[in-house]
Amino acid sequence: MTKARKEPIGAGAILAFTILGGTIAGGLMGQPSAGLLGGTALGIVIALLLWLYDRRK
Template identity: 55%
Template sequence: MSQSPNSRAPRATGSILAFAILAGAAVGSILGQPSAGLLVGAAIGAAISVAFWLKDRR
């Protein structure tokens, strides 16, 4: 299936998600709560990924 010349390729946000998870775990470790930091990082990364996905849908 070919794409039209005007369509853009969607952004790959896996690296953003992975960085957010690792950064959240690192910050959580500094604060003494690595599991909570991991979850917060995953939530932030997922929110960024969904935002990019919604923007790419337009």
């Protein structure tokens, strides 16, 4: 008997929103490239944390 597998958690929308938010916040401070990189880094960290959380289930 196999264990029922649930669908994995998706993090694509979270990644997209953090990139967009970082770019907007950076643009307001005059550094859109830095905001883009910061938002990307934050999104990757959140996506990795979600992946690790989902793996434990």
